[in-house]
Amino acid sequence: MKKKHNDSQEKRPLLLTTGEPAGIGMDVVLLLAAENKLQDFLRPIWVTADANAMEKRADALIAAGVLKICPTWQTFDIDDLKEEALTKQISQQSTDTDQAFVLLNIPCDAPVTSGQINIDNSAMVAKQLEIAHKLATNQTVAAIVTGPLQKSALIDAGIKLPDGTMFSGHTEFFMQQSGCEKVVMMLANQAMKVALVTTHLPLKDIPAAITAENVRQTVQIVIDDLREKFGLTQPRILVCGLNPHAGEGGHLGSEEIEIINPVLREFINAGVDISEAMPADTLFTSRHLANCDTVIAMYHDQGLPVLKSHGFGDTVNLTLGLPYIRTSVDHGTALDLAGRGGASATSLYQALIMANEMADRSIVNIPLA
Numbered sequence: 001m002k003k004k005h006n007d008s009q010e011k012r013p014l015l016l017t018t019g020e021p022a023g024i025g026m027d028v029v030l031l032l033a034a035e036n037k038l039q040d041f042l043r044p045i046w047v048t049a050d051a052n053a054m055e056k057r058a059d060a061l062i063a064a065g066v067l068k069i070c071p072t073w074q075t076f077d078i079d080d081l082k083e084e085a086l087t088k089q090i091s092q093q094s095t096d097t098d099q100a101f102v103l104l105n106i107p108c109d110a111p112v113t114s115g116q117i118n119i120d121n122s123a124m125v126a127k128q129l130e131i132a133h134k135l136a137t138n139q140t141v142a143a144i145v146t147g148p149l150q151k152s153a154l155i156d157a158g159i160k161l162p163d164g165t166m167f168s169g170h171t172e173f174f175m176q177q178s179g180c181e182k183v184v185m186m187l188a189n190q191a192m193k194v195a196l197v198t199t200h201l202p203l204k205d206i207p208a209a210i211t212a213e214n215v216r217q218t219v220q221i222v223i224d225d226l227r228e229k230f231g232l233t234q235p236r237i238l239v240c241g242l243n244p245h246a247g248e249g250g251h252l253g254s255e256e257i258e259i260i261n262p263v264l265r266e267f268i269n270a271g272v273d274i275s276e277a278m279p280a281d282t283l284f285t286s287r288h289l290a291n292c293d294t295v296i297a298m299y300h301d302q303g304l305p306v307l308k309s310h311g312f313g314d315t316v317n318l319t320l321g322l323p324y325i326r327t328s329v330d331h332g333t334a335l336d337l338a339g340r341g342g343a344s345a346t347s348l349y350q351a352l353i354m355a356n357e358m359a360d361r362s363i364v365n366i367p368l369a
């Protein structure tokens with residue numbers, strides 16, 4: 001593949017959604033901005049938030065002694081701007097390099113109180129995701145980095161996924177908005193990367209979701225994105241079984257024999273460095289992890305507790321298989337810390353670093369027309 005570098009592509013912004021306004025999404029942006037860490041990225045950082053709430057949160061953090069200095073930013077009302085005009089207007093006006101970030105103002109419908117969810121503001125949270133999706137799809141921004149939202153608040157407000165089903169997370173929202181049949185949730189930190197065959201499902205619904213097609217699509221997306229987004233040309237993958245002891249030869253469950261292993265053997269026979277289903281309890285030991293780039297787990301709480309116990313706060317959540325780059329923090333809204341201090345911005349910083357690296361890699365891989 002021929003390579004080219006394109007200056008305008010390189011300078012495309014990273015779009016950061018602050019998510020739930022009562023949570024710590026704005027706090028962690030302000031913390032990074034005050035430490036001049038948003039300037040580490042050779043790209044503009046665009047942040048979606050309510051402008052008034054952001055100012056009040058900065059005041060609260062200064063009053064709490066958490067921020068020594070108040071970072072400065074430039075605010076744009078995006079409601080008035082069509083996406084095509086947005087980049088032009090912002091790049092014309094944002095000439096002041098002292099500004100830590102560009103704030104895309106999405107007003108809340110109700111006043112924001114730190115730590116207190118108000119479901120009247122859930123539409124504003126959903127709007128952040130819609131705008132992020134639009135700006136990533138039309139390539140105005142190089143990547144989306146999402147802050148935490150409160151899933152229950154969106155559900156209680158009656159906000160649905162694009163297909164009309166219950167809101168269950170960014171992952172499913174961006175998948176449906178993009179028209180993807182399947183995406184893969186992966187969480188990554190220094191210790192390991194864990195990708196999931198199923199995402200936000202009740203435990204009782206998981207066995208039915210472990211189909212040959214789901215396993216096959218998951219593995220293929222993981223392979224493709226490890227190559228494309230992480231630059232791993234020959235990824236080494238270990239796969240958890242669904243049942244204890246990976247089914248103990250069929251005595252503790254048959255999914256491994258009937259569904260999972262036949263699919264994994266297709267990949268093994270095609271030359272992919274991937275295991276058959278392994279007992280999850282021993283897979284996650286250093287002996288196995290030392291020789292593996294990614295673990296594929298069958299469900300959320302099979303893989304993520306192990307990963308988060310090795311680095312909660314330094315972990316990045318990302319969505320594989322989307323037509324754009326999306327990374328995210330590994331934590332929730334931490335309502336008890338909002339506006340008070342105590343929130344850590346390390347996961348957001350790691351999510352920005354990962355999105356930035358992936359965006360740089362995607363420029364190098366743009367084929368010449």
Ligand SMILES: N[C@H](C(=O)O)[C@H](O)COP(=O)(O)O
Nearest residue numbers: 169170171172304317328330
């Ligand atoms: N499963 C995610 C985690 O453990 O961090 C979290 O629920 C966020 O999911 P979304 O990115 O789909 O909102």
